[in-house]
Amino acid sequence: xxxxxGIDLGTTNCCVSVLENGxxxxxxxxxxxxxTPSVVAFTDKDERLVGQIAKRQAVTNPANTLYAVKRLxxxxxxxxxxxxxxxxxxxxxxxxxxxxxxxxxLDRVYSxxxxxxxxxxxxxxxxxxxxxxxxxxxxxxxxAYFDDMQRQATRDAxxxxxxxxxxxxNEPTAAALAYGFGKNKSEKVAVYDxxxxxxxxxxxxxxxxxxxxxxxxxxxxxxxxDFDQRIIDWLVAGFKESNSIDLKQDRLxxxxxxxxxxxxxxxxxxxxxxxxxxxxxxxxxxxxxHINANLTRAKFEELVKDLVEAxxxxxxxxxxxxxxxxxxxxxxxxxxxxxxxxxITRTVTEVFxxxxxxxxxxxxxxxxxxxxxGGVLTGDVKDIVLLDVLPLSLGLETRGGLFVKLINRNSxxxxxxxxxxxxxxxxxxxxxxxxxxxxxxxxxxxxxxAKFELVGIPPAPRGVPQIDVSFEVDSNGIVSxxxxxxxxxxxxxxxxxxxxxxxxxxxxxLIHEAEHSVEKDRDERDLIQLRNRLDNMIKNARKxxxxxxxxxxxxxxxxxxxxxxxxxxSLFTDDKTEVELILVKVEDTASRIxxxxxxxx
Amino acid sequence: MDPxxxxxxxxxxxxxxSEEVSVDDFIKxxxxxxxxxxxxxxxxxxxxxESFDDAxxxxxxxxxxxxxxxxxxKPAAIAMPVAPSADKTAIKRLExxxxxxxxxxxxxxxxxxxxxxxxxxxxxxFESFKSRAERERKETFQNQISxxxxxxxxxxxxLHRALESAEHIPGEKSDAFQLFYEGxxxxxEQINEILNKMGIKPISTVGEDFDPHFHEAVATDDSGxxxxxxxxxxxxxxxxxxxxxxxxxxxxxxMGEMRRPTGELFDETPSPDSTPEAPSI
Numbered sequence: 001x002x003x004x005x006g007i008d009l010g011t012t013n014c015c016v017s018v019l020e021n022g023x024x025x026x027x028x029x030x031x032x033x034x035x036t037p038s039v040v041a042f043t044d045k046d047e048r049l050v051g052q053i054a055k056r057q058a059v060t061n062p063a064n065t066l067y068a069v070k071r072l073x074x075x076x077x078x079x080x081x082x083x084x085x086x087x088x089x090x091x092x093x094x095x096x097x098x099x100x101x102x103x104x105x106l107d108r109v110y111s112x113x114x115x116x117x118x119x120x121x122x123x124x125x126x127x128x129x130x131x132x133x134x135x136x137x138x139x140x141x142x143x144a145y146f147d148d149m150q151r152q153a154t155r156d157a158x159x160x161x162x163x164x165x166x167x168x169x170n171e172p173t174a175a176a177l178a179y180g181f182g183k184n185k186s187e188k189v190a191v192y193d194x195x196x197x198x199x200x201x202x203x204x205x206x207x208x209x210x211x212x213x214x215x216x217x218x219x220x221x222x223x224x225x226d227f228d229q230r231i232i233d234w235l236v237a238g239f240k241e242s243n244s245i246d247l248k249q250d251r252l253x254x255x256x257x258x259x260x261x262x263x264x265x266x267x268x269x270x271x272x273x274x275x276x277x278x279x280x281x282x283x284x285x286x287x288x289x290h291i292n293a294n295l296t297r298a299k300f301e302e303l304v305k306d307l308v309e310a311x312x313x314x315x316x317x318x319x320x321x322x323x324x325x326x327x328x329x330x331x332x333x334x335x336x337x338x339x340x341x342x343x344i345t346r347t348v349t350e351v352f353x354x355x356x357x358x359x360x361x362x363x364x365x366x367x368x369x370x371x372x373x374g375g376v377l378t379g380d381v382k383d384i385v386l387l388d389v390l391p392l393s394l395g396l397e398t399r400g401g402l403f404v405k406l407i408n409r410n411s412x413x414x415x416x417x418x419x420x421x422x423x424x425x426x427x428x429x430x431x432x433x434x435x436x437x438x439x440x441x442x443x444x445x446x447x448x449x450a451k452f453e454l455v456g457i458p459p460a461p462r463g464v465p466q467i468d469v470s471f472e473v474d475s476n477g478i479v480s481x482x483x484x485x486x487x488x489x490x491x492x493x494x495x496x497x498x499x500x501x502x503x504x505x506x507x508x509x510l511i512h513e514a515e516h517s518v519e520k521d522r523d524e525r526d527l528i529q530l531r532n533r534l535d536n537m538i539k540n541a542r543k544x545x546x547x548x549x550x551x552x553x554x555x556x557x558x559x560x561x562x563x564x565x566x567x568x569x570s571l572f573t574d575d576k577t578e579v580e581l582i583l584v585k586v587e588d589t590a591s592r593i594x595x596x597x598x599x600x601x
Numbered sequence: 602m603d604p605x606x607x608x609x610x611x612x613x614x615x616x617x618x619s620e621e622v623s624v625d626d627f628i629k630x631x632x633x634x635x636x637x638x639x640x641x642x643x644x645x646x647x648x649x650x651e652s653f654d655d656a657x658x659x660x661x662x663x664x665x666x667x668x669x670x671x672x673x674x675k676p677a678a679i680a681m682p683v684a685p686s687a688d689k690t691a692i693k694r695l696e697x698x699x700x701x702x703x704x705x706x707x708x709x710x711x712x713x714x715x716x717x718x719x720x721x722x723x724x725x726x727f728e729s730f731k732s733r734a735e736r737e738r739k740e741t742f743q744n745q746i747s748x749x750x751x752x753x754x755x756x757x758x759x760l761h762r763a764l765e766s767a768e769h770i771p772g773e774k775s776d777a778f779q780l781f782y783e784g785x786x787x788x789x790e791q792i793n794e795i796l797n798k799m800g801i802k803p804i805s806t807v808g809e810d811f812d813p814h815f816h817e818a819v820a821t822d823d824s825g826x827x828x829x830x831x832x833x834x835x836x837x838x839x840x841x842x843x844x845x846x847x848x849x850x851x852x853x854x855x856m857g858e859m860r861r862p863t864g865e866l867f868d869e870t871p872s873p874d875s876t877p878e879a880p881s882i
Contacts, residue, residue: 056813059820132728133725285771432608
């Protein structure tokens with residue numbers, strides 16, 4: 001069985017890992033980074049750029065550089081989160097025929113799963129290069145509050161990328177797995193996740209392999225970048241006061257400030273004081289201007305105090321929703337790079353009354369947990385069982401627009417449940433079965449999954465007909481609902497496919513397109529590698545000819561130099577076959593030169 | 602939802618106590634059933650083992666069975682000896698032992714298969730680790746050089762900025778200042794030569810096509826003076842070691858008159874003061 005990789009598909013950055021010889025390995029990308037920005041760019045040269053390279057050209061191509069697509073996945077165009085994004089992002093968000101939020105890029109419209117699939121594909125390629133083996137299966141993590149549509153859309157993204165998504169697991173669950181929870185006794189764990197752009201707090205109860213999410217809360221627009229901005233604002237204000245120059249008007253100065261602020265913030269996690277040195281940051285008629293500022297940890301904490309306090313209320317809400325006191329929580333674990341700041345550790349300790357665990361790299365812990373789950377499925381890890389649970393309750397709309405739950409969230413799957421319903425008016429001959437997912441008492445506040453009608457009910461006074469409605473969820477999380485009139489035996493049933501999202505045909509088409517682009521990328525990479533090899537070989541051969549060329553007869557020297565000159569020209573060709581042929585010729589020539597060298601010696 | 606098609610839950614109002622069957626009645630029902638089955642105190646139940654494999658019977662058992670069969674097939678006139686109960690017990694004990702041994706063998710085969718699979722997995726992991734380690738070993742020296750250079754680059758950048766700023770100082774410069782400036786310029790050249798010898802070279806920028814593999818765009822120029830996608834200014838020098846970029850050049854890119862990008866730098870959390878401009882076509 002081949003390896004199952006674990007993927008943390010984050011809003012700002014993503015991370016891929018695998019379990020190898022009992023140890024989790026984080027897989028670096030082509031540029032050597034252990035995390036990859038979740039950014040995709042489309043160029044007018046028909047290129048698809050992913051990660052840091054996409055970020056580097058964003059300023060020249062903002063309308064076609066897509067980021068934070070996770071905020072759109074599985075959501076409708078009219079959703080409030082989508083509306084907020086439409087106001088701020090430079091790329092165009094459009095409404096798909098089924099009401100989903102899609103993105104228009106160049107002359108084409110893409111669904112969010114397609115964009116995420118491009119990122120997943122790169123992670124898959126990186127993993128295949130790392131392991132030297134094909135990868136076809138993955139575990140992908142999602143926020144605990146993701147509903148069925150969003151989870152299904154994430155699965156679709158994996159499928160398009162050529163990955164069978166064996167499990168979708170919650171991010172806090174993955175973090176808990178990485179810390180080794182789930183092996184022993186029953187425990188209640190709080191997961192405090194402060195990443196680049198979002199904050200999530202989750203309370204889990206872990207019992208015999210069942211990771212129940214008791215509650216989640218957070219702030220989808222609070223993250224590490226806000227902390228950087230506070231330092232930038234402080235530096236700009238100070239400089240303006242001393243020099244009457246507004247650095248925010250200078251793009252380059254702003255870029256330097258951003259990098260320096262992030263660096264200072266990171267340093268202050270380990271030292272009490274740091275110096276921010278930015279010589280020649282600006283100039284005016286009196287001469288060049290510099291920044292040489294001292295930032296203490298105390299000052300930094302004063303600047304970000306309100307941001308940290310903004311994370312306390314969601315923690316208290318999560319405890320309230322879980323009906324727990326802080327003392328009931330056994331452990332707290334930290335996720336996300338920003339949690340390295342001492343002020344965060346202190347605040348979390350104050351809220352929960354205990355010191356949090358942060359031994360595992362908070363940027364990588366979620367991906368590590370996903371890899372461990374992959375190890376469980378391949379049999380590499382034996383002492384953990386993670387039972388799949390339904391993340392949200394399932395039920396029906398009843399009279400007056402109320403929501404009646406048939407299956408409670410956190411129930412382990414597969415499972416089945418049946419309840420009996422009846423009519424509400426005399427001689428009612430049909431009933432509408434409206435299936436919803438969520439926790440609210442009112443149907444309209446929950447997510448609609450499907451609707452169907454059961455007709456042919458014999459006329460009878462209201463309350464007399466007996467209609468059995470049964471919900472069945474199989475081990476893959478596929479929901480089937482059946483309604484049966486007990487009197488007539490008439491039955492109607494439906495298998496829930498999302499009422500939005502991509503159809504199976506669309507997914508199939510996208511898979512083929514994605515495979516084609518992977519082949520194209522592979523060919524391009526092979527060509528680049530061949531060119532590099534050829535370039536090195538030509539340089540070495542030329543160097544050797546300078547020293548030992550005299551040992552060849554004149555006509556042979558001319559011949560060899562001719563081969564090398566031709567080879568240099570072919571470095572600019574896009575024809576892979578031609579480059580391969582030239583490489584063979586140059587290799588032969590190099591052997592001849594080597595023989596001459598050995599003879600001369 | 603159409604009120605004519607609403608549903609509601611059934612509320613069960615029956616009193617169950619009248620339907621409760623008493624324990625005495627239940628026992629009476631059982632006794633009636635027993636009478637039908639003719640079950641008495643003397644009735645015993647014989648369990649037939651279906652898992653007994655006739656093809657793998659031990660020799661002594663085969664012999665005993667053959668003898669029993671022969672005895673059954675003898676003519677009626679011959680009195681058939683009845684197998685003593687002690688033999689029956691022995692047969693039963695041996696059957697159980699055979700069953701246990703078969704289960705042990707099956708478990709050991711399963712354990713062996715599992716160990717073999719684990720061993721294959723470990724071997725594959727080790728091969729993958731070995732080739733990775735070899736690759737990393739070859740790249741280590743170059744990586745260390747690149748790391749040292751990366752640490753030096755900010756200081757070198759500030760030296761370049763100092764020299765650039767000195768050129769823009771207005772007014773007449775004294776001879777002493779000029780000499781000082783030239784000395785610093787020589788130091789800067791020296792540092793560049795050292796980097797060159799280490800195989801670290803600056804990345805070409807101004808006049809070249811913008812390439813995100815080597816350059817990072819931090820600003821745009823839409824004056825139309827330069828061809829689109831051409832680098833018109835270098836903000837921060839980038840360096841390359843072999844085919845590996847140590848630091849990408851920060852550049853200003855000409856957009857020509859074709860496109861004007863939206864206002865702000867790429868930033869997920871836009872500052873409250875800024876609003877993105879609508880792209881002009």
